[in-house]
């Protein structure tokens with residue numbers, strides 16, 4: 001069988017035009033530079049809400065700083081939202097959501113200084129005048145210097161002689177991370193239309209090969225259709241499917257959809273399947289679905305799908321699944337028989353596209369997309385989906401309090417009934433049945449004694465971990481004290497835990 005090309009782990013950038021590239025060439029003919037990306041190597045444009053948020057955070061910290069129109073976000077692992085921001089072909093910094101403080105922050109990268117330093121009017125720490133620096137300190141890289149007057153913890157710009165860099169302030173001291181000679185840079189400021197123009201050749205190729213892949217399989221079953229979810233990926237495959245000659249499409253309404261999604265779907269000519277199961281009854285019996293127990297998929301999607309397939313008979317279904325969405329999809333093949341229903345052969349023609357290519361294609365083809373993307377959601381599914389980040393759930397709380405208030409009420413009643421701590425709802429711990437190491441670490445760092453299964457750790461406080469090393473060891477290696485008597489040992493101890501650690505190391 002033909003081997004799939006491996007996922008791209010970098011992004012090409014034309015410095016001459018100052019634009020990101022899909023392929024290895026720019027239409028201007030100059031040689032692009034290569035930007036390494038962080039796992040899972042997913043990269044997407046910063047849309048209206050993302051852009052506004054980045055601008056606000058930078059202004060709050062460093063004053064008014066001009067930003068380029070084209071900004072990309074490379075999603076990476078962390079306790080919640082953790083996006084590497086790419087601008088002008090450089091790392092600008094990180095956009096991070098703290099699930100405990102319930103706020104976003106911007107951590108500046110040293111590579112951003114040529115674009116930010118000369119404009120910054122605050123957020124700068126001068127090593128000579130603002131710290132206890134003296135000649136005895138010698139080299140300052142990596143040293144902790146006491147601040148003369150306290151500032152909030154966080155990442156700052158530092159000034160030292162003719163150099164500038166970044167440093168981390170923690171509890172009244174600053175640790176200088178890196179110093180460089182900063183040369184202010186002037187770069188072109190193209191808009192997304194120019195990015196599309198310069199990438200047109202590659203967009204055409206992507207389209208051609210996706211349509212070819214659909215056509216290759218269209219006759220593998222007597223009928224063909226497109227599975228439409230209301231999201232950006234299925235918007236693209238619906239369009240590609242139509243170009244390949246497919247006339248039928250379907251959408252499964254889980255009963256937990258956003259009103260925007262329903263309105264968007266109803267504007268299309270497709271079958272809407274509305275045989276949703278009793279989600280409310282099941283949650284009241286079993287508790288909420290979670291990232292590690294997504295029973296909702298079976299109840300709300302697979303069962304209705306099987307009902308639909310029994311009416312349509314054997315079919316080819318074009319779907320928008322992609323490698324870069326998550327590691328679970330990293331080995332997705334072009335065509336695969338649905339393991340739960342042999343009637344359906346699933347085709348994934350855009351499996352090798354990143355969200356960057358998906359959005360460029362949507363804009364190039366002028367396709368209408370779900371308005372929720374521009375409002376700050378990265379992924380669109382059910383409004384209470386446990387796979388959502390807490391940063392996204394905050395967006396949903398603002399957009400649709402009428403939906404989240406009911407769900408929050410249920411979660412808080414469930415927590416009370418099971419004697420879970422209030423952080424179960426407050427920090428979004430309900431999203432796991434077995435808390436992963438990163439969340440247990442947050443709990444312990446904040447003095448919340450909690451077990452893997454969200455129940456309180458009733459171990460006497462005196463016996464609790466006292467040193468950071470012990471804390472970390474306990475976080476990664478389950479100790480008997482953390483397991484309530486009679487509970488089954490959880491499975492979150494081997495590869496999943498290790499994967500998290502690898503991801504965390506890769507963040508910086």
Ligand code: SF4
Nearest residue numbers: 294296297381382385
């Ligand atoms: S989108 Fe989320 S909540 Fe909805 S069925 Fe899928 S996993 Fe469950």
Ligand SMILES: [Zn+2]
Nearest residue numbers: 014017026028
């Ligand atoms: Zn160019």
